[in-house]
Amino acid sequence: MASRRREGYCLGIESTADDFSVGIVSFDGKILANIIDASVPPEGGIHPREAARHHTEVAAQVLEEAFRKAGIKPKDLTVVAFSQGPGLGPCLRTGATVARALSSYLHVPLVGVNHCVAHIEIGKLKTGAVDPVTLYVSGGNTIVAAFEAGRYRVFGETLDIALGNCLDVFAREAGLKQKPGEPFGAIIEKLAQKGEQLILLPYTVKGMDVSLSGLLTAAINVLKSGKVRLEDLCYSLQETAFSMVVEITERALAHTEKKEVLLTGGVAANKRLQEMVRSIAEEHNAKFCTVPSEYAIDNGAMIAWTGVLAYTHGITTPIEESFVRLRWRLDEVEVPWVE
C-alpha cells in the first residue's frame, strides 16, 4: 500500500446484532446509501443463529439496493469496511464473510471497524460535534465515553446489563409485542407518557458506573404483583433508569469539562431521555447533540465512514487478521484521526 487514495468510496457492513445494514460513503463524508434490514424475532430476544440466518438471506439484496441508491458500481469502491466487533459471534461472522468476499473479489483493501467507535464517529459527522462526551445507549451497550490521549476512554458504563436490554426484557415480561418500526423501547415510551404515579425502584449509581439488573428485577417483581398500572411502571422504570445514566453522563461532563454532549444508540430515540440529556448539557454550558435515528441505531453508514477515517490514516486489516472480535472494547482502539 504505497500511496493511499484521498478520494473514493467506502462500503461498510454492519451486522453485530439483529440488523444487517450496508452503507456507502464518499471520502469527503457524503452518505450515499444507508440500507438497514432488521430481523424481528417472532418471540423472545435475539437468537444469534436465527439473526445470522436472516443476515445471510438478505445480504445480497441489501448490497444491491445500496449500490442502486448510491448510484455507483462495485468497481468504483476504494475500500470495504465491516463491523469487526463487539457483538454476537454468528452475526458478526456473516458480515465479515460478505466483506472478505467483496474485498478479495474487487481487489480492494479491507478495514475492520469497532462498532462503538463507529457510533461516535457517525454521530460527530451528522451533528458537527468535534470533541463530545458521548452517551451511547443501546440493546448491547451502555457507555459514557470521551476522547483523551489517542483513544475514546470509557468514563462510565453498566456493571451488568445494557439499558436497552433492561427495557426489552421488561417489555417481554409485560407481554408487550414489538413489530417492525415499533421496537420495545418505543412501546414503553408511549406507555410511560401515560404514567402518573412514580413507583420507587432501586437507583444504583456506583462511581461513574450504573447497575441496572437490580432495577430490572425489582420492576418485574412489581409487575408480577399486579398491583400497579403498567403505564405507571413503564414511567417509573424509564425515569429511574434514565436518571441513572444521565447522572453518570453529567459526572463525566463535569470531570472532562468538554463542551458537547452526544447522545446516540437505539435508546437515543427516546424523547424523555433526550430532554434529560439536554438539561445537563445546558447546566454545563455544553452543546446538546442528538444523532438522527437512522444513524443512531446500528447502521452500515457508520461503519463505512469510520472505514474512511481509518483507511485514510493508514489502517487496513489483512484478511488473515480479519477474525471477528466479540468483546472488543471501545477503549482498546487507537483513533489516530482524532486531533
Added chain:
Amino acid sequence: MGGISQPQLIKNGAEAYLYLAEWQGRKAVLKKRLPKKYRLPALDERIRTYRTVHEPLLMHEAKKAGVPTPTIFFVDVKNALIVMEYVDGKQLKQLLNEVSNDERKRLCRQVGELVGRLHKYGIVHGDLTTSNMIYTRDGKIFFVDFGLGERTKDVEAMGVDLHLMKRALQSTHYKFADECFRNVIEGYSKVLDAETVKNVLDKVEEIEKRGRYVSERRQRKA
C-alpha cells in the same frame, strides 16, 4: 444556616456545589446538593436526602476505621446541605502526576491501606477516584465524597469499589495506571487477610468479565 459567612463557590461538580466559607470562625466547606432538573422532583428529593443523611454518617464511621475524613460541623437535611471542616492539602489526582516514581508507589500503597481499613470495617466508599483523596502537609490522606458509599461487608460491593478505583486510575492516570493499582493492592493486602483479598480480587476480575466486552472471558470459556 447561622454562623456561615461569605460562601465562595469552589467547584460546580456534577453532584453538588462546593463552597468555601467560614462557619463559627472556622474555615469550612459547604456541600450543597442542588435539585437536578432532569430528575422528577419526587425522585430527586429522595436521592438528595438519602445522600445528605448517609454521607456524614459514613464519614464519621470512616474515622473509627482509621481513615481521615473532614469533621462534620453541621447538616441541614431539608436543604441538602453539609458543612464540614476544610482540609488543606493537594488532590491526589494532581499529585500522582507530579511526584517521583518512588513517591507515587508510596502514596498508592497508603491509599490501598486506607481502602483496606474501610473495607475491613465494613464501609465501601462508592466513588474511589484520586480526586476524592486529599494529601495534607503532615502526610495524611483524607478521603472525601462518601455520597455513594454504603455500610456493607459484601464481597461484591468491595469488588465494585476496587474495580472503580482501577477504572478511575485508567481514565485519569493511564500512563501508570497498572503500576498504581498494583501498589494499591499491595497496601490493601497489608490490612486485610489473604483469603478476603483473594475473594475481593477474584470478584474484581469477575466484574470486569460480567456481561461486558472483555476478551479474557472468551478465552476462559474456550
